[in-house]
Amino acid sequence: MKNRSKALAGAVLTVGLIVAGATSAQAFSGSRSVTLPGTNINLQANAWSQSVLSGGRADFATSSKATVNGSAKSVATIKNTATIEARGVNASISVPGGVSVGGSASAKSLSWTNNNAWISDLGGTASYSGLTVSVHANSAAFAVHQGVKNYVDVWSW
Amino acid sequence: MVDLTRTVASGRDPRPRRAGAVPAIAALTATLIGVTGCTSPEDERSATQADTYEYVDRLRGVNDLAHSSLELPAAATLAGVAAIAMSQRYVGAEPEPIDDVELRRLADRSPEDAPAIFSQLCEISSGDSRKARSALSPDDAAALDALSAKDLPSIDDEDAAVLAADVLSAMACRDGVAATAVPHDIRDRLHQSVESFPLPFASLQHQGLLAESSSPTVAPEDIEQLQSEIAAEGCTQWRQAWATAASRAATLPDTIMQCAESTTTELDDPTVLYYFVSAQMPRAVLSGILEHNAAAVSEWSRVDAVFSTGTDEPTGLGTIAATRDAVTLLKTRGIDTPPDWITDGLATALEGDPLAWSDAGSASDFLYLCESLAGACPASVIEEVRSTVTASIEDLSLPAPGEDLSAARILEAAAVAELELPGCTPETVDQWAQDAPLSLAMLAMSQKECWETLSLSKQDYIEDASAAMQTTEYPSAAGYVILHALGTDGSGDSEMRDAVSASLDGLIALIDESEGAGYVAKARPLPLELLRARIEDWTE
Numbered sequence: 106m107k108n109r110s111k112a113l114a115g116a117v118l119t120v121g122l123i124v125a126g127a128t129s130a131q132a133f134s135g136s137r138s139v140t141l142p143g144t145n146i147n148l149q150a151n152a153w154s155q156s157v158l159s160g161g162r163a164d165f166a167t168s169s170k171a172t173v174n175g176s177a178k179s180v181a182t183i184k185n186t187a188t189i190e191a192r193g194v195n196a197s198i199s200v201p202g203g204v205s206v207g208g209s210a211s212a213k214s215l216s217w218t219n220n221n222a223w224i225s226d227l228g229g230t231a232s233y234s235g236l237t238v239s240v241h242a243n244s245a246a247f248a249v250h251q252g253v254k255n256y257v258d259v260w261s262w
Numbered sequence: 263m264v265d266l267t268r269t270v271a272s273g274r275d276p277r278p279r280r281a282g283a284v285p286a287i288a289a290l291t292a293t294l295i296g297v298t299g300c301t302s303p304e305d306e307r308s309a310t311q312a313d314t315y316e317y318v319d320r321l322r323g324v325n326d327l328a329h330s331s332l333e334l335p336a337a338a339t340l341a342g343v344a345a346i347a348m349s350q351r352y353v354g355a356e357p358e359p360i361d362d363v364e365l366r367r368l369a370d371r372s373p374e375d376a377p378a379i380f381s382q383l384c385e386i387s388s389g390d391s392r393k394a395r396s397a398l399s400p401d402d403a404a405a406l407d408a409l410s411a412k413d414l415p416s417i418d419d420e421d422a423a424v425l426a427a428d429v430l431s432a433m434a435c436r437d438g439v440a441a442t443a444v445p446h447d448i449r450d451r452l453h454q455s456v457e458s459f460p461l462p463f464a465s466l467q468h469q470g471l472l473a474e475s476s477s478p479t480v481a482p483e484d485i486e487q488l489q490s491e492i493a494a495e496g497c498t499q500w501r502q503a504w505a506t507a508a509s510r511a512a513t514l515p516d517t518i519m520q521c522a523e524s525t526t527t528e529l530d531d532p533t534v535l536y537y538f539v540s541a542q543m544p545r546a547v548l549s550g551i552l553e554h555n556a557a558a559v560s561e562w563s564r565v566d567a568v569f570s571t572g573t574d575e576p577t578g579l580g581t582i583a584a585t586r587d588a589v590t591l592l593k594t595r596g597i598d599t600p601p602d603w604i605t606d607g608l609a610t611a612l613e614g615d616p617l618a619w620s621d622a623g624s625a626s627d628f629l630y631l632c633e634s635l636a637g638a639c640p641a642s643v644i645e646e647v648r649s650t651v652t653a654s655i656e657d658l659s660l661p662a663p664g665e666d667l668s669a670a671r672i673l674e675a676a677a678v679a680e681l682e683l684p685g686c687t688p689e690t691v692d693q694w695a696q697d698a699p700l701s702l703a704m705l706a707m708s709q710k711e712c713w714e715t716l717s718l719s720k721q722d723y724i725e726d727a728s729a730a731m732q733t734t735e736y737p738s739a740a741g742y743v744i745l746h747a748l749g750t751d752g753s754g755d756s757e758m759r760d761a762v763s764a765s766l767d768g769l770i771a772l773i774d775e776s777e778g779a780g781y782v783a784k785a786r787p788l789p790l791e792l793l794r795a796r797i798e799d800w801t802e
Contacts (some may be wrong), residue, residue: 109488139531140462140500140539142500142503142531142533143461143500143503143504143535154391155583158667158734160664160665160668161664161734181419181421182421182425184373186337186373188334188371188787190334192512192773192777192781192785192787193773193776194769194772194773194775194776195776196776206334206370206371207366207367207370212334216373235734235736236732236733236736236769236772236773237734238736238773238787238789239787239789243296243334243337245337245371245373246373247337247373247374249421249424249425249460250418250421250463251421251459252420252421252423252424252455252456252459252461253426253461253462254341254374254462254533255338255531255533256336256338256341256373256533257337258336258337258404
């Protein structure tokens with residue numbers, strides 16, 4: 106059920122180990138939840154990014170999950186949008202498959218949508234340049250179920 | 263290259279430490295009690311400690327206006343602001359105007375498709391389609407222009423119905439025609455798809471896609487369920503929305519009606535306001551709710567607001583690496599007792615897959631935290647990460663440019679864990695000082711041969727630190743400060759402190775110029791906090 110953007114496939118393979126590690130430590134990264142209105146379905150956004158910058162590359166992993174009492178729950182539509190942002194002096198960032206946010210060179214985003222699924226996730230490696238102080242990943246979760254929508258997002262750090 | 267001589271690090275900072283390392287809580291208590299009058303160095307130190315402790319404690323809530331969403335609004339903000347504007351107009355209040363730039367930022371961050379984004383922009387713009395369209399990205403604007411009835415999804419359930427409603431609503435706003443012009447067969451399918459779902463039913467009706475006279479079907483068991491939930495858990499915002507929508511179709515028990523008419527409901531999600539209006543909540547009731555939640559509504563109306571729910575707070579925060587930096591910052595400021603979230607978070611991370619600490623960098627982060635937080639890690643984990651870090655040190659050579667920080671973290675963790683460190687030779691220290699000063703500083707803290715043969719003057723150290731501050735390796739600047747301090751008597755050096763601090767201020771000014779005035783003071787990025795703490799600690 107879990108799908109990934111084709112554009113990211115190479116990056117995901119490259120950082121497979123790191124993303125696996127990120128997932129295991131996910132509860133320690135950014136995580137926020139809301140309830141889908143009128144239901145007991147929990148919509149959760151998770152974000153992970155590395156905070157120690159080295160070598161011009163920064164790994165990230167984001168996900169949207171729908172659960173009921175901690176168990177996976179399929180919803181009609183679940184979408185994850187990862188936004189990777191670099192901060193600093195003339196900081197810019199590139200992400201495979203990413204599009205500029207608001208025309209900015211320092212923030213790029215990419216999305217993935219699954220239907221009749223409980224999860225949508227993304228992961229990869231961003232390249233930053235300029236004097237970058239920090240790289241942040243935002244994970245935005247969006248879901249539609251029983252005719253209502255909800256949203257939640259979280260920053261990794 | 264380092265030589266093959268191995269030295270067992272003491273794990274202790276060789277320089278005499280100051281009395282600042284008093285128990286953190288005692289220091290903080292003293293600060294919080296607030297002694298007024300003349301300010302002594304001890305007072306300043308306590309104030310700095312209190313500020314640092316509060317800063318690290320706040321990092322837990324890092325969802326976080328200051329750290330990240332300073333510039334980018336939350337993904338939900340467009341929907342939230344649209345709902346707020348709609349509800350304010352409904353009760354006769356004037357919504358806060360939003361300029362075109364902010365509208366574009368809201369549209370950029372929305373996770374929805376072009377029709378839904380445009381519909382929400384139309385709500386905010388009071389139906390001004392030109393203004394709404396100008397806020398769309400070029401791709402979304404093109405998608406909107408091409409939108410036609412053939413883009414309607416197959417309307418076979420309530421989810422497809424609300425997505426179809428987005429398309430119809432967008433077309434109605436774009437073309438300036440009434441939504442009621444939608445063909446009857448489509449309206450019939452919309453009706454059938456949502457008739458058992460009061461919330462989407464109310465929203466479609468509000469958009470003019472269902473007849474005013476029609477009502478949702480409300481099953482008796484749904485009413486019983488709602489009644490029991492309200493009795494058990496109270497009247498929450500979404501229960502009130504459901505009750506309001508259902509009240510138009512059925513006679514509801516007093517418990518539910520009281521909920522529908524409550525003006526003291528606590529809101530934690532502004533999008534519920536859309537359903538309050540759609541369900542034609544009495545204006546007096548909605549006006550009371552808006553007044554009761556005036557502070558939250560005001561906060562949400564800011565485009566950089568982050569919405570959260572009262573029951574689902576952020577859990578954790580930060581990666582292990584960032585948490586380690588937070589602990590290092592506390593220790594550098596003489597605080598030995600970190601906030602609870604750090605030990606709780608480490609415990610959570612340790613429950614995860616061991617792959618999390620399989621690489622040398624992560625292993626060093628875990629090792630540092632396990633050694634710094636007594637009793638926080640099981641012996642098996644400590645043994646594993648010690649082994650990984652030891653192996654990485656055995657392979658260590660002079661870090662390549664750009665790798666000083668990564669290598670320094672491994673060496674620092676090894677020193678804290680009292681692992682065997684590489685030694686230094688007079689032939690190699692100069693190269694290390696040039697390419698990897700922070701790594702060399704970590705070695706030099708326990709081995710005087712790593713600093714005593716360095717032939718740099720104070721001015722050299724200042725210039726090198728300042729030069730490093732202007733590169734992507736700015737954390738390396740601390741290495742020069744430490745190396746200089748190790749070569750002096752440890753009594754402090756205000757000239758060094760002032761000069762390197764001025765370089766850091768220069769870096770901050772450049773960042774503010776790039777990110778916006780006052781960015782660093784508000785965001786307080788952890789790497790810069792740690793860098794300043796190290797500069798001050800080693801020149802005090």
